[in-house]
Amino acid sequence: MGSSFGGTLLAIFVGLIFGLIVMLLANPVDAFYGFTEMIFGGFTRFPDVLYFATPILMTGLSVGFAFKMGLFNIGASGQYTMGLFFALFVGFMMPMSAEIHWIVAVLAGFVGGMLMGAIPGILKAFLNVNEVISSIMLNYIGMFLIDMWIQGNSTMYNPVMTRTRYLPKSVQLDTLGFAGSNLNTGLLIAVGVAILLFVVMEYTTFGYELKATGYNKNASQYAGINYRRNTVLTMIISGGLAGLGGALFILAPSAIAGSSMTYEPINVIAANGFNGIAVALLGNSHPIGIVFSSIFVSHLQRGGTLANLVGYKVEIIDVVISVIIYFSAFALLLSQYIVKRIASKKEDANKDIKPISEKEAK
Amino acid sequence: MDTVYYIVQNMLPVAIPLLLVALGGMFSERSGVINIALEGIMLVGAFIGALVIRNVQTSSINPQFLFLWAMIVAALGGILYSMLLSFAAVNMKANQTITGTSMNMLIPAIILLFSKMKFNSDGVTTNISLYIRKVPLLGDIPFIGDLFFQNTYLTVYIGAIMLVLATILLYKTKFGLRLRATGEHPHAVESVGISVSKMRYLGVGLSGLLGGIGGYFYSVGVIDSNISGHSGVAGFGFLALAVMIFGQWKPIRILFAALFFAFLRTLAYSIPLIPFLDNLGINQTYYKILPYLATLIVLIFSSKRSRAPKSAGIPYDKGQR
Numbered sequence: 001m002g003s004s005f006g007g008t009l010l011a012i013f014v015g016l017i018f019g020l021i022v023m024l025l026a027n028p029v030d031a032f033y034g035f036t037e038m039i040f041g042g043f044t045r046f047p048d049v050l051y052f053a054t055p056i057l058m059t060g061l062s063v064g065f066a067f068k069m070g071l072f073n074i075g076a077s078g079q080y081t082m083g084l085f086f087a088l089f090v091g092f093m094m095p096m097s098a099e100i101h102w103i104v105a106v107l108a109g110f111v112g113g114m115l116m117g118a119i120p121g122i123l124k125a126f127l128n129v130n131e132v133i134s135s136i137m138l139n140y141i142g143m144f145l146i147d148m149w150i151q152g153n154s155t156m157y158n159p160v161m162t163r164t165r166y167l168p169k170s171v172q173l174d175t176l177g178f179a180g181s182n183l184n185t186g187l188l189i190a191v192g193v194a195i196l197l198f199v200v201m202e203y204t205t206f207g208y209e210l211k212a213t214g215y216n217k218n219a220s221q222y223a224g225i226n227y228r229r230n231t232v233l234t235m236i237i238s239g240g241l242a243g244l245g246g247a248l249f250i251l252a253p254s255a256i257a258g259s260s261m262t263y264e265p266i267n268v269i270a271a272n273g274f275n276g277i278a279v280a281l282l283g284n285s286h287p288i289g290i291v292f293s294s295i296f297v298s299h300l301q302r303g304g305t306l307a308n309l310v311g312y313k314v315e316i317i318d319v320v321i322s323v324i325i326y327f328s329a330f331a332l333l334l335s336q337y338i339v340k341r342i343a344s345k346k347e348d349a350n351k352d353i354k355p356i357s358e359k360e361a362k
Numbered sequence: 363m364d365t366v367y368y369i370v371q372n373m374l375p376v377a378i379p380l381l382l383v384a385l386g387g388m389f390s391e392r393s394g395v396i397n398i399a400l401e402g403i404m405l406v407g408a409f410i411g412a413l414v415i416r417n418v419q420t421s422s423i424n425p426q427f428l429f430l431w432a433m434i435v436a437a438l439g440g441i442l443y444s445m446l447l448s449f450a451a452v453n454m455k456a457n458q459t460i461t462g463t464s465m466n467m468l469i470p471a472i473i474l475l476f477s478k479m480k481f482n483s484d485g486v487t488t489n490i491s492l493y494i495r496k497v498p499l500l501g502d503i504p505f506i507g508d509l510f511f512q513n514t515y516l517t518v519y520i521g522a523i524m525l526v527l528a529t530i531l532l533y534k535t536k537f538g539l540r541l542r543a544t545g546e547h548p549h550a551v552e553s554v555g556i557s558v559s560k561m562r563y564l565g566v567g568l569s570g571l572l573g574g575i576g577g578y579f580y581s582v583g584v585i586d587s588n589i590s591g592h593s594g595v596a597g598f599g600f601l602a603l604a605v606m607i608f609g610q611w612k613p614i615r616i617l618f619a620a621l622f623f624a625f626l627r628t629l630a631y632s633i634p635l636i637p638f639l640d641n642l643g644i645n646q647t648y649y650k651i652l653p654y655l656a657t658l659i660v661l662i663f664s665s666k667r668s669r670a671p672k673s674a675g676i677p678y679d680k681g682q683r
Contacts, residue, residue, distance in 0.1 A: 022472075026479055072459050123658075129665040132398065132459060133607070133657070136600045140654040148647040268592060274467055281460065313478045315591075318471030325464035326446070330454035 007331030008282055010338075012296075015324035022319055027311055034307040038316070041306035042299035047183045053298035054252070055080070057190045058245025059276025060294050061197060062113075064285035066238040068201065069230065070214040075120055075135025076242040077273025078142035079113040083243025084250045084263060084270075085146045086112030088164060091171040091251070092156045098170035102251060105171050106189070109247020110240045116142060117239015118232065125231040139269050147265035163262040172253045186248035191291060193244065198287040210234060242273065271318075278321045281328045297321065365636060369628055371513045375583025377624030378521035379404070379576040379595075383602035384609060384616045385528045386572030391611060392532070392545040393565025394558075394673040395451045398462030399444070401599025402469045403570055404577030406443045407436035408589040409473050411578035412486040415587060419490045426516055429492050433520070433578055440574015441567050443469075448566040452559050455677035466599070474591035485590030492516065492582055517579040524572070529613040541565055545671030548678045558678045576602070597654070604657040608664050611671065619660075627653045 019038065023031040042049050059076045066073035073079075087109040096104060119138060123129035150157050150164060158165045173184040201207040209230055212220040221227050249272070250263060279297050283289030304317035327334070383400050390397035397403075414432040421428070446465055450456040477485050496502075497511040510518070532538040544551045544561040552558050580598055581589045605623055609616030630649035633639050 022475070026475070074463060123662060123665075127662050127666050128668070129661045130607070133600060133603055134661060136597065137604070137654045137658045137661075140597055141651050141658070144647050144651045144654075148645060152645075274463075277460075277463060311479070313475050315471045315475040315478070319468060319475060322464045322468035322471060325467065326450065326461060329460040329464065330450055330456035333454055333456075 005284075006339075007333075007335040008284065008328060010335045011324050011327035011331040012282070014327045015320045018323040019316055019320035022316065023307075023312060030310040030312075034310045034312045034316075037306040037310070038300065038303040038312075038320075041303035042301075044306075045302055049295060049298045049302050050187055051182050051184070051252070051254070052301060053294045054186045054190050055245040055249040055272050056275045056279050056297060057194065057291060057294035058248060059242050059273050060279030060283060060290040061190075061194055061276075061287060062117075062238045062240075062242035062245065062280075063276045064280035064283060064287070064290050065197060065241060066234055067280055067285040068214050069210045069234045070217065071124070071231065071234060071238070072132050073117070073120075073135060073235065073238045073242075074132050074277070075117065075138050075239070075273070076245075076276045077270045078135065078139035079116040079239040079242035080246040080249075080273050080276075081146055081270050082116040082142050082246070083109035083113040083240075084246030085149065086243065087171075087247035087250050088150070088156055088167070088263065091167040092153075092165075095168070096170065101168075101170040102173055105251055106244065106247050109251075110244045113243015113246065114236045114240040116243065117235045117237075121232040121235025121239075124235070125228040131235070139273070143267065143269050147267055150263065150265045157265070161262075162266070163264045166262065167251065171251060173248070173251050175253065182252065182254045184252050186252050189244075190248060193241065194287045194291050197241075201287065206230075206233075242276065245272065245276075246270075275321065278325050281325055367508045367512075368635065369625070369632065370509045372632065373621070373624045373628040374510070374518045375515050375579075376627055377620045378517050378583065379580035379598060380602050380605050380623055381617055381620040382521055382524060382572045382576035382579065383599060384605040384620060385525070385613060386569035386576065387603055387606040388609075388611050388613070388616060389528075389532070389541065389565045389572070390569035391565075391606070391671050391674045392541050393562045394545045394548060394671060394676070394678065395448065395562055395566050396458045396462070396675040397444075397447060397566065397569050397573075398459050398603070399447050399465035399599075400462075400569065400573050400602055401595060401597065402462075402466040403440050403443055403573030404580060404595045404599045404602075405469045405473065405589070407440045407574030407577030408581035408595060409469070409486065409577075410439035410574070411436035412488055412581055412587060412589045415488045415490050416486055419488055425490050425492055428490065429516060429582065433575055436574045436578035437571045438574070440572075440577065441570040444566050444570025444573065445563075447570075448563045451566070451677065452562045455679070458675055470591045470594055473589070477591060484592050485588065488587045490587055492587060515579075515583045517583045520575075521579065524575075525613060525617060528572075532613060537564070542671075545673055548673050549680075549682075552678075552680065562678070573599070601653065601657060604661055607668055607670075608660050610664070610669060623653055623656065626656050 016039065020031065020035050023034055059080055062076045062079065063073050087105045090105040090108040116138060120131045120135040123134050124131045156164050173186050176183045176185065209225045213225060213227060213230055217227065275297060279290055279294045282296065283293035300320065301317050304314045307316060308314055383404055387397050387400055411432040414435045415428060418428050447461055450461040451458045473485060477483050492515055494514050494516065501507045501511040540551065540556055541561055544558055548558045551561065577595060580595050581587055601623060605616060605619045608619040630652045633646065633649055
């Protein structure tokens with residue numbers, strides 16, 4: 001259990017227990033029912049879990065990719081929203097034939113995110129501006145700008161619904177054809193990108209340089225790795241990934257009311273960016289790990305909407321997720337500590353049998 | 363002239379929360395802990411303060427006393443919440459940015475959960491008037507009275523006192539000297555028998571105190587003693603961090619930085635009242651963006667030569683030299 005995976009499991013466990021305590025405090029009668037719904041409810045609607053996992057898989061990859069280089073991309077929300085806007089713009093304002101329309105829209109989302117991610121990257125590399133604060137400011141700036149652009153465009157915006165209109169058919173992503181589900185090609189794109197990232201990280205010079213910089217910035221610079229170039233590149237790619245998440249979110253057809261296909265410009269920073277941080281941490285910033293952690297987080301969120309039926313609000317999931325992030329920041333240390341404690345207790349009990357490890361034998 | 367009075371009167375209640383929270387961030391970073399959680403700590407203060415007011419607002423006690431009572435509770439709440447950060451940063455040597463982010467995410471969720479289940483709303487609304495039309499005597503002084511003692515809140519004066527106290531604490535006391543040393547060179551501090559952990563707990567605790575009070579002052583002076591889980595404190599915790607960097611971790615400079623940001627924000631929100639700017643016909647959104655954009659620009663100019671405390675963000679390891 002002393003591994004990083006053990007640490008993650010520990011963090012998830014503590015987060016869930018904390019969620020249960022909050023539920024007990026809020027309404028003790030239905031707490032256990034609500035809790036089981038939260039944990040197991042997602043299994044009853046697995047296609048939906050995958051559907052909602054797609055955007056946070058992308059923001060998770062975005063945050064995780066920057067993490068590998070030691071950058072904290074808290075601006076995934078802004079990049080996500082910018083990607084979403086670019087995709088919307090292509091969808092509404094640039095009519096094309098159905099074969100290429102959705103491809104152009106998805107790529108536009110990627111470009112939108114890249115532009116948004118490039119700014120903190122350049123500022124960090126050349127002017128030493130803390131990327132956390134600059135990208136938080138960009139989250140606000142981007143959100144205000146996009147909401148204004150959307151509200152000022154009557155082709156996109158429906159003032160009666162206070163939401164964007166439904167996108168034309170030609171730009172929507174194809175469904176995968178599972179009965180009664182909205183699962184679409186977006187999921188395949190996202191998983192494909194995750195695998196591509198895995199290859200880049202493990203088998204290319206760029207990936208190697210990136211990780212080296214993340215481990216020790218000074219040593220990597222001494223070894224001749226171009227820190228500035230890689231910082232800018234990392235933030236551009238990271239931003240693009242988040243932007244792709246926004247595009248895949250908005251272009252995905254859905255029958256679930258109010259869940260997708262439309263964007264509501266109400267001056268709120270996109271939550272999917274922050275969920276990406278949780279996903280990246282739980283997946284240990286590893287592209288393949290992130291695929292699974294995004295499904296896990298989405299599973300919890302679906303369960304949360306079911307717990308809503310017995311009176312618990314969906315925000316219980318945000319509580320659980322933030323507690324999980326809090327503990328995963330030091331879970332490794334905690335789990336090692338626990339393992340040590342258990343080991344030393346065992347040692348006390350079987351003192352004359354044999355020592356636990358070689359180190360202690362000496 | 364009326365426009366000047368109006369801007370100053372509206373600017374000060376906005377500047378004070380920024381000032382206090384930035385001072386909080388300063389104490390924390392001077393001890394060597396980066397406090398991204400300020401946004402969350404502010405929200406804790408605002409939420410607890412509003413809850414206290416909601417419970418006592420019907421009593422016949424003078425509202426200004428109720429305000430002081432809520433302020434104390436908000437400060438305690440902020441301190442308690444900030445201990446989550448010190449525990450993770452000092453005892454567990456966790457990544458301080460991640461810990462702070464999780465603390466920022468937790469509080470809005472708890473407020474929304476709690477308020478939706480108890481009040482069926484997105485936050486806490488109160489019904490108390492803390493607005494001061496005119497301070498007796500002082501408000502009659504020409505010019506100065508118009509600027510500082512009319513149409514204001516008690517927060518402004520308490521904030522001013524706290525700035526003085528914080529400056530003295532940082533520069534004129536034994537504690538201040540030790541705190542500054544801990545942020546620069548923790549090993550030197552430990553070598554003369556001062557506990558680095560204790561200093562960091564105190565530094566973060568001070569940021570919790572100031573952050574909690576600052577958050578409550580934000581709710582009083584900017585959004586009429588209410589708080590919502592959705593809009594929260596509108597990024598003021600992060601703006602305060604920028605104010606702190608712009609102020610180069612020094613109290614008086616932080617004051618001027620806070621005034622600068624508050625001026626921009628007040629300007630942005632009072633466009634319809636200033637005929638000259640209103641006539642330009644620029645979309646309101648651009649003015650709303652102004653404080654955030656200004657932060658970005660200010661950071662660009664102040665980051666290159668910024669002198670952050672050397673050990674800020676680095677967990678203390680006794681064995682390291």
